[in-house]
Amino acid sequence: MSLIKKESTGKSTYTIEFSVDKDVFAAAVDKAYRKNVKNITVPGFRKGKAPKHIVEAMYGKGVFFEDAINDCLPEAFEAAIKEAELDIVGRPEFDIVSVDEAPVISAKVAVKPDVEIKDYKGIAVEKNEKKATDADADAEIERTRSTHARIIDVTDRAAQMDDIANINYEGFVDGVAFDGGKGENHDLKLGSGQFIPGFEEQIVGKNIGDEFDVNVTFPEEYHAKELAGKVAVFKCKLNSLKYSELPALDDDFAVDVSEFNTFAEYKADVKAKIQQRYDSMAQSEVENKLVEALIEKLEADIPEAMFAAETENYVRDYDTRLRQQGLDLSTYFKYTGLDLDKLRAQLRPQAEKQVKIRLALEKIAALESVTVTEEAIEAEYKNIADTYSVDIEEVKKMVNSADIEADLKVKGAMDIVKESAVIGAAKKAPTKKAPAKKADAEGAEKPAAKKTSTAKKAADGEAKPAAKKTTSTAAKKTTTAKKTTAKKADAE
Secondary structure: OEEEEEEEEEOOEEEEEEEOOHHHHHHHHHHHHHHHHHHOOOOOOOOOOOOHHHHHHHHOHHHHHHHHHHHHHHHHHHHHHHHHOOOEEEEEEEEEEEOOOOOEEEEEEEEOOOEEOOOOOOOEEEEOOOOOOHHHHHHHHHHHHHHOOEEEEEOOOOOOOOOEEEEEEEEEEOOEEEEEEEEEEEEEEOOOOOOOOOOHHHOOOOOOOOEEEEEEEOOOOOOOOOOOOOEEEEEEEEEEEEEEEOOOOOHHHHHHHOOOOOHHHHHHHHHHHHHHHHHHHHHHHHHHHHHHHHHHHOEEOOOHHHHHHHHHHHHHHHHHHHHHOOOOHHHHHHHHOOOHHHHHHHHHHHHHHHHHHHHHHHHHHHHOOOOOOHHHHHHHHHHHHHHHOOOHHHHHHHOOHHHHHHHHHHHHHHHHHHHHOEEEEOOOOOOOOOOOOOOOOOOOOOOOOOOOHHHHHHHHOOOOOOOOOOOOHHHHOOHHHHHHHHHHHHHO
8 A cells, every 4th residue: 555645625524546456456356257257148158157357358457456446445445544544533435546467446535623612621600409308308308108018908988089999880971982092000190190180079979789870071172083072971880999908118117128227227327318318419510510611621623524423322322222122213213203314413412512522631641641550451451341231351342442532632631621620619599578568547667577488498599490500421421331332222
C-alpha cells in the first residue's frame, strides 16, 4: 500500500488516495479466480477447469477485479489511514480511481474534530437535596403491608366497600344484551373504580346469593361509542365475598418482612434507604447538570458521520434490549406504529449528547494527562464480565484493552470535573409574606396569620417536586459495555 495524497475537505472530513501493492493485488486476483472458477463454463473445458488467462480472455481482464479489490481493501485502507495519521469516525465512502496492476482508490472519511474546552473546573451547580420523612417511610411500609395481607372469606354479613365481590353479570341497553357486557365469577374490589361509575356502590348491602339489577349510565366519553351516554341495566348475582386483612404494624410484622426484630428498627431502616435513594437521585441530577455544562463549553466542528454512527449504536442497543425481553425491532414496530427512521429520530438527541460529552471528556483527559493502570483495566474487565454474566476471557476476546483504557480515561476526566465542581444547595422558593392587616379601631395591628404547614414545607424545600432524573450516559454507560452486550446478543 502507498498513500498518494491526503486532502482536507472541511468540517472534519478528508479525502485520501492510496494504491494497492502490485503483488498484493495479483494474489487477490488469483484468490478470486480460485473462488469463482468452479462456477464458470468455458467451451472446450470441463466446468471449473478453465485456466485464468482463458477466462479473462473470454470475460474480460477485469472479471475478477471487484472480488480482488474487496478482498485487499480493508488492509490497504487501514494502512493508508495509519500513514495519513487520521482518527476516522463513521463509514468511509470509497471510489475506484483506476484499476491496473496496482489499483488506486479514493476514500472520503470523517475524522474526530479538533476540540477546545475551557473552564471545566469549578463549575457551579445546585443540588436539590431532599430529606426522607416519616410520611415517606409510612407510605413505603404500607405498600409492603398490602403485599402481606390475608384474604378472608365473608360469610356473616352483607357486602361493604373494600370487599372483593365475586359476581356474575350481564348488561342490557334497551332490553338488548351488548357485546362485552357479560362476565362470570369476576372478582371486583368494591371502591376500586374498575367498573363504570355507580356500579360498585350498588353491590354494597347485598348478600351472598342475591340476584339484583344494577342501573347505570355509560359516560359520554366511553370508549365504545355505541354505548356512550346510554342507560344500561346489569343483571347481577353475588357469588361470594372476601376481604383483605392487613397485618398489624408491630414487631412481628418487622420480623416477617425484614431482618430486624422490632418495628422501630425496621422503620428506621426503611427511612434510611429512602434517604439513600434521594441522595442518589440528587447526585445523578448534579452529574447531569455538569454534563450539560460541559456540552455548553465544548467547541468542536463535529461531522455528521459521528452523530449518525452513534445513533446506529443506540438502535443496536435498543434491539439488543428488546431481544433480551423476547421481542425484536420488527415486532416492536408492528405494535407501536414506529419504523426504523422514526426510532432513529427518537434516539438521535441522546446520540448527539453522547458524542458531545465523549469528545469533551476525552479532551479533558488529554489536558489533565489522565493515566490508567493495568490493574484498573483488569478490574474493569471483571466488572463487565460480572455485569453481563460472561466469562472474563471471553470479554477480553471481544473488547480491546485500548477501548477499556479509553473509557477509563473518560471516567477519570469526569471524576476531575465532579471533584472540582462547586456544589451548593438549591435555592429555596421564597415564601410570600402575609399582607399586613389594617389596624383595628384602637390603632393596634392584628398579628400576622400563622404560616400553614404547606407553606412551611415549601419554605423548607419539602413541597417542591423532585426534578426529573436523566441519565448521564458518559458517567453511566461505557462503550465497552455496549460492545460486550451487542456481541453477546449476536452470539445467542
